[in-house]
Amino acid sequence: MTEYLIKNGFVFDPVQGIKGDKADVAVKDGRIVTGVSSGAKVIDAAGKTVMAGAVEIHAHIAGPKVNEGRNYRPEDKLFTYTPKSRQSRMAGGFSIPTTFKTGYEYARMGYTTAMEAAMPPLYARHVHEEMRDTPIIDEGAYPVFGNNWFVMEYLKNGEIENAAAYIAWLLRASKGYAIKVVNPGGTEAWSWGLNCLTVNDPVPYFDITPAEIMTGLMQANEFLGLPHSMHVHQNSLGNPGNYTVTLDSLKLAEKIKPNNKFGRDTVLHSTHLQFHSYGGDNWGNFESKSKEVMDYVNRQKNITIDTGCVTLDETTTMTADGPFEHHLTELNHLKWANIDVELETGSGVVPYVYSPDIKVCEIQWAIGLEIALLTKDHMRTFITTDHPNAGPFIRYPRIIKWLMSAEARKERIDSFKHSAKMIDATLIAGMDREISLYELAQMTRAGPAKALGLANLYGGLAPGMDGDVVVYNFNPEKDHKPDEIEKAFSAAAFVLKRGTPVVVDGEIVSNGNKRTLWVDAKTDENPQVMRDIRDKFLRYYSINMNNYEVAGHFLTNPMAIEVDATR
């Protein structure tokens, strides 16, 4: 393999504590090394910013609901298509791009790893087929567990070990990466047209509460010692006044201690916190509660969060939170797709227009940014748009602009239709905080990699780590106009993925050598759980157990992260 030397850039690497020093980064055989031979290909990064490849911790980029979004929104493709080239397939779509475009656009922004945030296990093959067709980026997918019949039955009886054995089995069957929880209990309730709006609402028939489901799943997660923590989308998403439900959920982590070999010191990841930090009790007095929520997050060291920043675009919302999407279609009267999945989960899809002329959208925009700006520990707060829910991931450079420039935020606020009302309901206008490049590297690289238990591979430039290196046309010693920030992070000058150049001057030059990550957790043999699985397939599933497991040929370059939970 070719050697590369990225010379004289301003390097930002939280893993090694490098804060913009001029340094060289050497890559050999796909990994970062201390030095290379004189024959190495030299990339001149003088006057430019150098970081590790970024890591996406939460985006909906592959699978049944994403594809439902694509297929039922032909309008999303208008004016977006780029033709085929020597290296790349034709690619299109805005809020729900085709798989090819997903890979290309992440790579162009310097992202080299992305996690699909919600995989219905019954549809796992579909998720993997799409990931197989997503070039360049390493990917994994989180199967959803928060409304799973096995999980609810075991946890109701306090059988953590059985729940853990089932989770290990399902991770293997679906080739999944982590325990994802979406509206715990609420999506099962939605199968009867109902919901669970607090952590104490019992789930119909199963008679267990969301708090019990989340607590039990955290315990099972640490029993297994999985690389990532439990990853949760809390109850009552998107409703005015929901911040109390959020705090109730986050507090469940206080009793749980991390247990794993991956250097992860957190037990709960709370996703798209923007949607969960709302005050007021109707859309009229709707307001930001980002401070109340972030005060707690800053104090409570064993949780991580991501922002879910609103980008003010027309987008396509999609979530395993089925009842929420029904609620949304009743609000905006746009087309509603719903998919309830037997024994496991559900999901919905509804287009949404975040308009800068609508007060609620303006407030949502502010809350997402406030969460990032109120952060004390940038290794525990990650930038996302909950793609495509709060906006498409291709807007990350714009969010970075807003976070790095108070001037950019002021420009935006001043041009809102209801800026005065928005300012009253939020904190953003009074904030002059600007995120530094080092903090940005924490929030987009080292932080998410550590939370995923992948700190040895991704998110840094220490020798031995993957050779994922990004060079941005951004000189940190110079002043920048806001739009120059956005431009620099939109198209990297150079991206190396595991030692292969994939982007040069913002253009795709190779489809790379993507990997698929999954977690292989070994547990003691558990005949009871295996009997329960066989029984449910025989009686309640619509497919045979022997046709459930995703075979290896669905995964491109599979990389199993092994966990030994045998006792």
Add this chain to the structure above:
Amino acid sequence: MTKIALNLISGRTIQQGVAMEGGKEKDAYTKACGIIEMDISDLKKLGAYRNTNVRVTSKHGSVVVKAIEATQGPHPGLAWIPLGPWANSVTDPNTYSTGMPTFKGVPIEVEIAINEKVLSSVELVQKKCRGEI
């Protein structure tokens, strides 16, 4: 000769499915699909016995099939030809900008054609394509 006007629909039958998988060039496929199911009252109007060959004509084409009594009736006024090239010889190709031909609800006329033969699927399509019929 008596002609009667009917409304034609087509679709799947289990015999059509089995015969199709057994081979569309075979007799069984012709027996399963080269038919028209008519209500007994309509057969009477036509003056036809069951299992008589009839000529079905629409604005879009014409085909000879065997008339049988409706198996899933009664449905007076409605005629049924199973999915296949016989039905598609007379079906309405207009899509009205939806992409979908109007396979159901085609006005047809049926007349007795006792001396005409029901062609096999391959023969029928080849002859139609060559303009021989």
Add this chain to the structure above:
Amino acid sequence: MTKTVTDVICPFCGTLCDDLEVVVSDDGKTIVDVYNACAIGAEKFMHSQARDRVKRPRMQQPDGTYKEVSYDEAVEYTAQMLANAKKPLMYGWSSTSCEAQSVGHEIAEKVGAIVDNTATVCHGTTLIAVQDVGIPSCTLGEIKNRADRIIFWGCNPAHAHPRHQSRYSIFPRGFFTNKGHKNRKVVVVDPRRTDTAKMADYHFQIEQGRDYELLSAFRVAVRGEWLPDTVAGISKERIYEAAEMLKSGRFGIIFFGMGVTQSLSKNHNIDEAIMLTKDLNDYTKFSIMAMRGHYNVTGSGQVMGWQFGFPYATDLSRGFARYNPGETTSNDLLVRGEVDAVFVLGSDPGAHFPISSVKKISQLPSVCVDPHITPTSEVSKLHVPVAFVGVEVGGNCYRMDNVPIDARKVVDPPEGMLTDEEFLTRVNKRLEQLVAVT
């Protein structure tokens, strides 16, 4: 001695049963028997064994007869035809695996083809309706475990999806439906007294083509508003009664088929059916599902969706993907003479398109890839027989509820025969030499 292959997936209809058991001879070459399949599925497995099966490509001669040619010649003809065409149509894709579809799409991108699947004459109008108003749906296991109200509207699963009622809809005992069909009320809306209607609690023998009116009447009745005395031949009393019955259920589902997608009003019928479903969610839980025909037409829509963003009728001829049903749909293209070559794989337009479209295919350079002899193969310039997907080669398929199931290989194909994917891959390789990318 024979051996039994279990958990076999049936490659016939969108029900995609995955519990077949196929008995094969000891050498693994012949199928002896098939258990659990419906009559059609069993015939599909058994017919693959036919002695008179065509095993090599055949080229049409000037006199209309066919002469055997090699696979190499077939690859060359196909690649040349696609490379030389300005706007070829690549149609079918519903009776093959997702893996083969994927290679087909690469070819289509190279040569600037239109890719269309059998939804174009089946549930294409459904896909348009979903683009208009969305679709609240669920997996088939949800029906089995929860549904107590089942509507079959313009579909006849007793004939078209024979095991649907026993596996998923009318009869199975599920978690919350442990009394099977006794837990359920079944409604059939069909202008004929179909074999499905004979199993139903309510049969509405609708005037053919009046589905939009009756669906609207149901929406009115659900809201308790005024109706005329009869709608589409059904009395208002029966409509009100049915509406109350639907609202009083805990979980309902509308299954619909060609009766609504192919009758006049087409996509508007489906719009209205979906909106009825949405309305019923104000009272109880309701879903709706298309009874997809071919075993992997759904998969074709999925693969096209994630690769190009559209579920069918995708025109790549301008170098980027366009979609405009009525313009980029197969029958419109053929009738208007807008395509200059036709490639068919995994479908039989010769039997299932209106004859005016079939005539156009027969006049154009054309290739038909199909294990069977069909009306399409017998009017195409080249017929390429291939292995049966789901019998002689595996591959991923999507059930009517979009659940993906990996089909199994049961026996080897006859010696020397290619699979869809192998044939397409060879054509694709040849096209790499023929078509220069700028």
